[in-house]
Amino acid sequence: MRPAILIHGPTASGKTELSIEIARKLNGEIVNADSMQVYRELKVISARPDEEEMADVPHHLFGHVPASERFSTGQWLEQVRPVIEDIQKRGKTAVVVGGTGLYLLALTEGLSEIPPVPEDVRHEVMDILKADGVRGLKVRLQVVDPDAARRIEDNDRQRLMRAYEVWLATGKSLTSFQSNRSNPVLNPDEWLGVALTPPRAKLYARIDKRFEGMLMEGAMEEARELVRLNVDPDLPAMKAHGMPWLSAFIRGEINSTMAAENAKRDTRRYAKRQFTWIGRQFPFWPRIPGADLKTRMRVVSALYKEVDR
Incomplete structure (x- = not known):
């Protein structure tokens, strides 16, 4: 079976673009490892791949959970195991991509057996x-x-x-x-993990620009629908990047400028925490600091040849 390729990195670092290119070049299928992209109603706000991006390559575990539900790491792990096994049995490469580090940690190191919290x-x-x-x-x-x-x-x-x-x-x-973890889905010799670490100033600028694009592409409409459905604000989907501030604007609590600026600020702060997570939780994953797609592909291809022997 071909080793899986795991792609991690902060939000807006270009993970989707790289994962699609890898899947095209290495006969792969893409598996979601982003805790917000699982939610059906968060197509724009979660920066989920659109129909055009998903057209050429099979995608799994995207947009299949209602926003009214609480989806856990344990549930994701239960769902991802058979997906990866099926991809590998068919001789293809599983490309697991997402910004939720806990998902990837559970995939490669196992998950703590914690009882549900009432x-x-x-x-x-x-x-x-x-x-x-x-x-x-x-x-x-x-x-x-x-x-x-x-x-x-x-x-x-x-x-x-x-x-x-x-x-x-x-x-x-x-x-x-x-201290008591379950067995991992992927053993150490069954995967390659890379972390995208682009320059922070460029990443933060990209975060701001992307959020402005999201507003033009329907992010506000998605937020209005969730508010209309009266989705519990404590549920994960209502804490997606920008959702709390867009919801506050829809309720008339703040103006549109404040909503957009606070959403951008919080997303930049989240990206900073993701950098910290990568440093602490994935210290041995190869870093790819460059943002150029061709450079990233060369690095991943060279690393993959070493593990796929």
Whole structure:
């Protein structure tokens, strides 16, 4: 079976373009590893590949989950295993691409067996966050799970909430669960991983330009539909890049300029956290700092020849 190719990188770094080119050149099929691109209603806001981009190459696990549902890493891992196995059995290359580092970490290192967190616990932690802020939540986490508190950055609201939710729901620290992982889907000799690390100034400019393009392509209409459907704001789909600010504009709480600027700012901050994640969680993945597609292809092709022997 041909080794899988895993492509990670911050948002707007060109992962989609590279994955399609790799799939074309190496007889591959693309598998989504982005936690927002799984949601059916987030076609534009999640920067999901469009129909033209998906026309030449089979794509899997894109846009198949309703925004009204909470989709977990565990569910993704259950779904991705048979997809990759089927691609490989047919003699093709699985090209797994996405900005959700936890998906790729679970794929290659296994997943901690953490019990589901009840909705009332999620709401309790959200109330704590609203009352005490991110700093106050981290102080609480330092008491019950100091190891997790050290690992998680001060402004990483989502991971801080997750760690505290696990403790409230189970009475055990997230760290204790993470020490006991399931078997990975891909063994070390069955995959090649690369991380795209373009210059930050250029990436941030691209993020701003892309969001402006999203607004022209229907991002506001997608946000209006989710607000109309009264999707719970605590669900993951409602926290996609820009969604909280677009929703606030639709409700009349802020003007359009503030919504756009705050959305761009938050996306740039998220990209910065993704760079940090790559440095900490994937220290041995080859970096591709150049943004030119031909250069990226040459690097991936050379690396792939070494593992596909």
